[in-house]
Amino acid sequence: MGNLPVVTTSFVGRDSELDSIDRALRDHRLVTLSGSGGVGKSRLALQTAGRVGDRYADGVWWADLSHLDDDQLLTTTVCDGVGLLDHSARRPVAALCEWLSDRRLLLVLDCCERLVDSCRQLVTELLAAAPGLTVLATSRQPLGAEGEHAVEVHPLSAGEDGDEAVRLFHDRAAAVVPGLALDSPGDAAAVAEICRRLEGIPLAVELACAQLRESSAQEITGRLASRLDALSDDTLWPRRHRALRTTIGWSHELCAPLERLLWARLSVFRGVITTADAEAVCSGGPLGAEAIAPALESLAGQSVLRRTGDGYRMLDTLREYGAMWLAELAEDALFTDRHARHFAQTAVQAHAGWLGPRQVEWYGKVAATHADLCAALEHLLAEDPERAMEMAGCAGLFWSCCGHLHQARTYLERVLALPLSAGPHRTRALWALGITLTLQGDHEAARRVGKECEEAARLGRDVEGALSAAHSMSFTYLMMGRPQTAHLVSDHALRRHPGDPADAPSQMRCRVIRLFALSALGRLDEAYEEATRLQRLSLRFGEHWARAYADHQLALIHLLQGRPRQAESHARAMLASKHQLHDSLGIALGLDLLAGAIAAQGDGVAAARTSGTGHMYWRIIGHPHRGTPELGAIREQWELRARQAAGDTAYERAYRRASADDAERGLAHALERQLPS
Known part of the structure; x- marks a missing residue:
């Protein structure tokens, strides 16, 4: 259980360090791996976490803090790391403390150096x-917290101290140039000399190793020696820093001019870098958009970038170097602004495409680029408040669906506090804030x-704004x-705005509220007709959000009218859609209904497991069972039926196991259950 990053390279050496950290974690509740950039702290932490996870x-949970420049998003980033998508109005630290209070887990906080004081305070709490x-x-x-056990991470052994760095070089060389033999006496001596001169610093060794595509080991040795000798004054560069700085600088020199330019411009990104985003942000001047993709691949081949999924990441140490060069080129302000405007446009496009076949794709994009969206906002x-208001309003519904309610509320309240003129951007931001507050x-x-x-929509004679306001108000009343x-x-x-939802997407959202209200009022036949109409509309647009809620209500209606098999089918359809949208609240609601449908068919143990998984999702969003208030009594009836079918002992055992399991795995198990024939 956990979220450790996927490892794509082997781990070399450090057996004694692993044993030492293992022992430290048995005896201390806070262990900090400290050391200079590039020395391998993150990789050692990841290897340790995988080793001690049992x-x-x-579980073991990983929170990457490398993209944070200040502490505003520190706690919410850690919440994201442990899988807590709190929907309450509490301070994030209070929600996080409660979430962790009865758990036995290892939390890895990676890259705390920019936020040492804030990390110390958070960890203490x-x-x-x-x-x-x-x-x-x-x-x-070190963080300097009470009870902290600090472990200084040293470079890999090299030269007379051992051969770990040499082993790393050979391992990475095999990946850089498959089949390359470095076993001749001359090559072996050259590799040993490279590792010795680089002080065994893993990042420096990997960067040097990447040059084997163009140079022999002996050529690398000679060039490296001349560069290090040119920086012999320890008062300017401490010895270890000098080795890493020289290697990064040398790697930079060996890049083609356009690759160096791209390296610098990529430093404005905070998260995963896709080719499309890089083309939009980094092209310009001598660097044409058509040159971006091959330059990205070349930088990855030189270990400046790391491939991850559909994109790339840049290590923090290398990003700092790129940022330094971007400032030297006097392009830092320009490309920081271009980055911000690109991701603002991403939010606007996502909002415009919400009601359409790319809806799931847009939810995924907003979730994947969260760090860059926050940096842009x-x-x-500071630089363009009107654009910030537009961006916050457009991102609001996506953030609330994906569980980033605290960030959504903070940013929306900040933009709405600015002395900006009225208009559709302000109306949309008010709508997004209303939804966020209701969910909290x-x-x-x-x-x-x-x-x-x-009132803003009325003054602006804004049809979409009027429907958005009605959606916000009616949702609040429903809850x-x-x-x-x-x-x-x-x-x-x-009734007042009966046009096509394509022209006013909030019409679909209002239809969802009207549907829920009808079923809550017991007008089930009308609700059934409304749900089927909503389904047809959703299928027409190829969207999933409203369709999922139509399935939710159809499941509820079938269940209340004694058709549990049909209810189960619709509950599963809802869960599949909500899972694609990363909507934990929707998943929790769907699991409650699925448990009821299974209980109504007499399978008490399966209902208990499903209910236990639902409990996990309700905890993830920081609430006891929510949804519309009238569902509470209905849930109690379903639980009673499940207990009667399974027996209290079997029910409790299945429920406890599921509620202690990984939420994603529990959801997968719930969806795998075969429908009765």
Whole structure:
């Protein structure tokens, strides 16, 4: 259980360090691996985490802090790392403390060096609140927290001290130039000399090794010696830093001019870099868009970039070097701004494409680029507040669906506090904030914002804004347990603005609220007709969000009317859609219904397992069972039927096992259950 990054290279050496860290984690609840950049702290932490994972009943969880320049998103980044997508209005640290309080897990905080003070404070709070928590941190300096056990990470052994660096060189050489033989006396001596001169620093060794495509080991040795000798003054460059700095600089020199330019421009990214994003942000001047893809591949071949999934990542040390050169070129302000405007446009395009066949793709894009979207929004808040407001409003629904409610609320409140003119961007931001507040359970604040959104739409004579305001208001009333008012507001808006949803996507959202209100009022026949109409509309547009809620309501109606097999089929369809949209709240709602449908068919143990998985998802979003209030009593009936079918002992055993399991694995098991013939 956990989320450790996928490893694509072998781990070499460090047996004694692994044993030492293993022992330290048994005796201390906070262990920090400290050392200079490029020395291998993150890789050692990852290897350690994989090795000791079985000791932690609730898994090993990884939070990458390398993209953070300040502490505003520190706690929410850690929440994301442990899989907590809190939907409450609590401070994120309070939600995180509660989430961890009864768990026994290892939390790895990678790259704490920019936020040492904030990390120390956060870790101190977490360790006090969660007795089963152990933290393994990496940083260029210890955190300085009480009870911390610091382990200095040294370079790999090289020369007279051992051959770990040589083994690493040979391992990476086999990947760079398959079949290359380095076993002649001359090559063996050259490799040993390279590793000795590079002080065994893993990143430096890997960068030097990448040059084997163009040079022999002996040629690399000669060139490296001349460069290091030119930097012989230890007062300017400490010896170890000098070796790494020289190797990075040499790798930079060996890149083609356009590759060096791309390296610098890529430093403005915070997360995974796709080819399309790089082309949009980094092209210009001598670097044409058509040159980006081959340059990315070349930089990956030289170990400047690491391939990951459909994109690339740049190690923090290399990103810092690129940023230095970008500033030297006087292009840092230009490309920081281009990066921000590109991701603002990404949010706008995602919002515009919400009601369409690329909906799932847009949800995935917004989730995958979260770090870059936040960096872009921070920049625009200072440089172009109007564009920031547009961006925040467009990203709002995606963020709320993907569980980034705290970030959504913070950014939306910040842009709405700015003295900007009224208009559709402000109306949309108010709508997004109203939805966010409702999902957090802050209903009174949501009502106030909804009223403000309604007035803004009226003054602007904005049809989409009016429907958005109605969606926000009716959603709030629905979650407050006032389905009659929710129906009145949504139905009135739909009758007043009866056009095609293609022209006003919030019409689909209002239809969802009207459907839920009808079923909550017990008007099941009308709700069934509304759900089937909504399904047809969703299929026409090729979208999943509204279709999933239509399936939810059809499952509920079939279940209430005694058709559990049909209910199970619709619940599964809903879960499949919500899983594609990364919507944990929707998954939790769907699992509740699926458990009820299974219980109604007499399989109490399977219902208990499904309910236990649902419990995990409700905990992930930081709430007890939510949804519309009237579902509470219905859930109790389904649980009673499941207990009667399975027996209390078997029910509790299955429920506890599922609620302690990994949520994704539990969902997969729930969806694998065969429908009865």
